[in-house]
Amino acid sequence: MTLRITTQTMAASATRQLAAAQARLADAQDTATSLRRITRPSDDPAGAAQAMRVRAEVAANAQYGRNIDNGTAWLTGVDAALGDATRFLDSARDAVQQGLNAARTPADRIALADVIDGLRADLLGRANATYLGRSLFAGTSDQPAFVDGNPPTFTGVAGDAVHRRFGENQSVRVDADGAAIFGTGPTSVFxxxxxISAELRAGGITASRLDDLDSARATLRTARADAGARLTTLEAAKDANQAAKVALESDRAALEDVDLGTAVLDLQVQQTSYQAALAVTAKTLQPTLMDFLR
Structure with a gap:
């Protein structure tokens, strides 16, 4: 049986081949322009699903990075405030030692009492230290940690904490408990x-005040060491976050992006293929007598 191929059949086949070549050329042009392997989900459904998952991980990792930076700023503020507070108490201890010297005159002790009052005011200021308007020692409260009085009153949320998440199941406390560090009521450092100020103004002071200050200084040093340990945790988390950022970006690029050289080469191949298809079609579909008789 002889199969008869008509001119109309050849024309239809050539048209389909040209359309397919043109579609491949258009895809190659889109890829070379956008440098994206996947520009729509239909390009690669499985790859698009993987790319969406990786993009979600990239977004989560970026948020963890912002949390780490915010937590680092909080803990840096806590460390600075506790360092200042420790120096204030060191100065207060020196003043007490001078006040215990029997050679000091009443005027000298009054002057030392003024120094103590100034250090108390400075200490209260550092106990109310803030970051972006939030108290570093008041827990989740948006109020100052201490309101001045005789003695100052703790107005924060005792035992409450501010945390920052830096991993899927990892978080760290970024504030400090002002009530535990500075004390409350008659047992507070204030x-x-x-x-001490009252005793100096009255003309005498007991040596036991040195023990009271040493106890307060030890509490501050412990709190500062704890804040430093948490800051170290965030520094390590920062390094891990940056490494994850690089790895996730590499995964995303492998799924979505194309190499510029590869895209340009493919475009040239598709252009050559399309031009060749046009030339072959032109030679194959020669004009017939019917074309001239129309």
Missing amino acids: ATLDA
Whole structure:
């Protein structure tokens, strides 16, 4: 049986081949222009699903990075405030030692009491240290940690904490408990400084005040060491976050992006293929007598 191929059949086949070549050329042009392997989900459904998952991980990792930066700023503020507070108490201890010297005159002790009052005010200021308007020592409260009084009153949320998440199941506390560090009521460090000032103005001071200050200084040093350990945790998390960022970007690029050289080469191949198809079609579909008789 002889199969008869008509001119109309050849024309239809050539048209389909040209359309397919043109579509491949258009895809190659889109890829070379956008440098994206996947420009729509239909390009690669499986790859698009993987790319969406990786993009979600990239977004989560970026948020963790912002949390780490914010937490680092909080803990840096806490560390600075506790360092200042420790120096204030060191100065207060020196003043007490001078006040215990029997050679000091009443005027000298009054001057030392003024120094203690100034250190108390400075200490209260550092106890109310803030970052972006939030108290570093008041827990989740948006109010100052301490309101001045005799002694100052703790107005934060005792035992509450501010945390920052830096991993899927990882978080760290970024504030400090002002009530535990500075004390509350008559046992607070502020009450101790008030008592020292009063005793100096009265003309005498007991050596036990040195022990009170040493205890307060030890509490501050412990709190500062704890803040430093948490800051170290965030520094390590920062390094891990940056490494994850690089790895995730590499995964995303492998799924979505194309190499510029590869895209240009493919475009040239598709252009050559399309031009060749046009030339072959032109030679194959020669004009017939019917074309001239129309």
